[in-house]
Structure formats: C-alpha cells, structure tokens
Amino acid sequence: xxxxxxxxxxxxxxxxxxxxxxxSIYMVxxxxxxxxxxxxxxxxxxxxxxxxERIKRYVVFRVVRIDDSPSxxxxxxxxxxxxxxxxxxxxxxxxxxxxxRYRIESGIGxxxxxxxxxxxxxxxxxxxxxxxxxxxVISPLKITGTVKGAYKKVSIYESxxx
Amino acid sequence: MVGVEGVKMVENILMxxxxxxxxxxxxxxxxxxxxxxxxxxxxxxxxxxxxxxVSTILFDENNIELCDEEQVEVMKRGSAALELLLRPLLDSxxxxxxxxxxxxxxxxxxxxxxxxxISSGARSLDELWPPGTIWALGSMIGFRGIASNWIEVxxxxxxxxxx
Numbered sequence: 001x002x003x004x005x006x007x008x009x010x011x012x013x014x015x016x017x018x019x020x021x022x023x024s025i026y027m028v029x030x031x032x033x034x035x036x037x038x039x040x041x042x043x044x045x046x047x048x049x050x051x052x053e054r055i056k057r058y059v060v061f062r063v064v065r066i067d068d069s070p071s072x073x074x075x076x077x078x079x080x081x082x083x084x085x086x087x088x089x090x091x092x093x094x095x096x097x098x099x100x101r102y103r104i105e106s107g108i109g110x111x112x113x114x115x116x117x118x119x120x121x122x123x124x125x126x127x128x129x130x131x132x133x134x135x136x137v138i139s140p141l142k143i144t145g146t147v148k149g150a151y152k153k154v155s156i157y158e159s160x161x162x
Numbered sequence: 163m164v165g166v167e168g169v170k171m172v173e174n175i176l177m178x179x180x181x182x183x184x185x186x187x188x189x190x191x192x193x194x195x196x197x198x199x200x201x202x203x204x205x206x207x208x209x210x211x212x213x214x215x216v217s218t219i220l221f222d223e224n225n226i227e228l229c230d231e232e233q234v235e236v237m238k239r240g241s242a243a244l245e246l247l248l249r250p251l252l253d254s255x256x257x258x259x260x261x262x263x264x265x266x267x268x269x270x271x272x273x274x275x276x277x278x279x280i281s282s283g284a285r286s287l288d289e290l291w292p293p294g295t296i297w298a299l300g301s302m303i304g305f306r307g308i309a310s311n312w313i314e315v316x317x318x319x320x321x322x323x324x325x
Contacts, residue, residue: 061294066287085254119302126295127252129288139292 056114058100058150059122060142062161063107066135072102078131079111086124095121100147106158108141110150118143178316182220186210196316198245204228211236217315218243218279221267223250223260229267234274243315244271247283248291248299265303272305277314 063069070078076099084092095115102109113121122140129135141157144150180196183189186206189199196217201207207228210219219242221229229244237244246267250260271278280300282291300306 064292117302119298122298123295123302126292126298129252135288137288137290137292138295140294140298 054094054114054116055118056112056145057118058144058147059111059113059118059125059140060144060150060153060157061109061111061125062139062141062157063102063109064137064139065107066137068134069104069107070131070134070136071104072099074132074134075099075102075109078128079125082128083121083124086127087120091120097121097125100150101154103158106161108154108157108161110147110154112147180217189213199242201225201228207233208236211242212240213242218245220245220247222247222283223253223256226260226263226267229263229270231270234267234270234276237271237276238274241318243277243279245279245281247281248296249283249285249289251299252289261303268303268305278305279312279315 063075079097079099080092083095083097087095095113095118097114098112100110100112111125115121122143126138126140128138142150142153144153178196179194180198181192182198182200184200184202186199186201186209189197189210191197191213198218198220199210200220200222201210202225207219207225211233219237221244226246234244244267246264250256268278280296282289284290297306
C-alpha cells in the first residue's frame with residue numbers, strides 16, 4: 001500500500017474515533033444531567049430537598065401585643081435568644097436571622113432568615129410569648145424571597161392592621 | 163351568616179360552641195356542641211374511639227402516650243378525628259418529648275386516614291397559636307394540610323352549615 005494512502009486511512013480512523021469518543025462523552029454527561037434532574041424532581045415531589053443550600057427568605061410577621069410593645073432592639077434580641085434556645089447554638093449560627101424592619105405602631109416586621117430549612121426557625125420565633133417582660137404573640141404572615149416583595153406585603157398588612 | 167343555632171359569625175370569624183369532656187360517663191354526642199373527649203385511661207380512650215358522631219378525641223401532654231397503633235386502629239372504625247393541642251409546645255421542658263410523641267401519633271393517624279386536627283388549647287390570650295405558626299409546624303414535621311382539617315369535621319358534625 002502506498003504510504004500516503006495509509007496516512008489518509010490512519011487520519012480518517014483517528015477522526016472517526018475522536019468523533020465517537022466525543023459523542024459518547026457528551027451522551028454520558030447529558031444522561032447524567034437528565035438522571036440528576038429527574039432525581040431532584042422526584043425529591044421535590046416527595047417533599048425532600050436534594051439541595052441543602054442555604055437560602056435567604058424574608059418572613060413578614062405581626063407582633064400581637066397583649067399589654068405593651070417591645071422596642072426594635074428588644075425584639076431583635078428576644079428573637080435571637082428564642083431561636084438560640086430552640087435550635088441550639090449550631091442551629092442558630094446556621095440561620096443567621098436579622099430583624100430588617102419593625103414598626104411598633106402596626107406591629108408589622110420583616111425578619112431575614114438564611115437557612116436550608118426555614119420552618120424550624122419560623123416555628124421557634126412563633127414560640128416567643130414574653131419579650132423584656134412584655135406579653136406578645138408573633139404571627140408569621142408571609143414568606144417572600146426578596147426584600148422588595150416583603151416590603152410590598154408589609155404595606156398591604158399595615159393598611160389592614162392600622 | 164350561617165343559619166344554624168348556636169353557631170355565630172363574629173367579625174368574619176365562625177364561632178362554634180365546643181365542650182371538652184374528661185369523664186367518660188358524661189361523654190355523648192351532641193348536636194348543639196362540638197364534643198371533644200380527653201381520655202385519661204387507655205380503656206376509656208379505646209371506648210371513645212369506637213363511638214360514632216363524636217367530634218374529636220383530644221390528646222395533650224398528659225395523655226399523648228395513649229395515642230398508639232391500637233388507638234388509631236380503633237379510631238379508624240369510628241368517626242372521631244384526632245385532636246392534638248399545641249399548648250405543651252410552649253413549655254421548653256415538655257416540648258422535646260411532646261413533639262416526638264405528637265409526630266409519631268400524626269404519622270400513625272395519617273397512615274390510617276384519620277382526620278387530624280391541631281388546636282392551640284389556649285387558656286389565655288398568650289397561649290394562642292396563629293394559623294401561620296400551625297402551617298410552619300405542619301411544614302416542619304411533614305404535614306402541610308393539617309391547619310384546614312377542621313372544616314371536614316364541622317361538615318360531618320353539621321351538614322347544615324354549608325361550609
């Protein structure tokens with residue numbers, strides 16, 4: 001066989017094997033993605049989250065005063081204390097809660113929670129019944145993903161609970 | 163306005179008269195009141211579970227141990243719903259055990275298709291649990307719809323309410 005012909009055949013074989021290997025790698029990656037997405041969907045349907053990412057959520061709440069209202073600083077420290085008591089130090093460090101806004105007149109406030117599971121944090125803040133000697137009940141009203149959305153809800157609730 | 167005697171609408175809140183009975187001798191179904199029975203003994207709990215036309219069988223921190231597989235099995239044959247109070251969750255000492263027992267009881271009842279109700283069991287204003295909290299608790303323990311099950315029980319108790 002001619003040398004040039006052998007060279008061309010070798011090049012063609014090399015190109016074909018390259019195409020086959022690239023295609024198979026592409027298919028494997030694609031298939032893996034499909035399987036992973038399917039697993040996430042199945043997990044979401046069954047209520048379990050595959051991602052344990054910490055997500056930021058804003059909880060719009062209302063402080064129902066039974067006698068007197070706590071101040072912003074008092075409420076923030078009470079909320080942190082109650083979460084610390086309920087979830088423990090590690091749970092508290094994971095939630096990194098912050099009181100964004102609270103108006104004494106309406107009792108409506110916004111609390112930021114950064115957590116992989118916000119419900120235990122919401123439940124623990126709802127257990128708060130006494131803050132600096134003042135009897136209160138905290139009622140969670142809405143959970144939003146953005147602070148802008150939370151402020152929108154606040155304006156609606158403030159007109160409602162004036 | 164719901165036109166059934168004893169049931170009133172006060173500022174968009176449906177007020178329904180209800181009594182909690184502790185003594186099995188006084189326990190009988192009523193058309194005027196929602197009747198909740200709080201058993202203190204195992205045999206009383208089992209007996210009450212079989213009674214038809216009863217609203218709820220109530221469990222709190224004093225009798226939550228009675229809510230087991232056998233109780234749920236008995237209740238499956240009756241019409242009563244399972245009512246769990248949230249008041250014990252306010253006390254940090256009773257919370258861990260009560261939450262564990264409550265979860266177990268809820269899982270058993272859910273598996274057998276018994277209506278599950280959650281109520282504050284409040285004796286004063288500061289013992290009330292807002293609906294948002296009950297929803298958060300439901301989401302936390304994996305029972306999201308528990309806050310709205312009362313309607314089903316009321317429908318069964320009084321079809322005339324048109325809820």
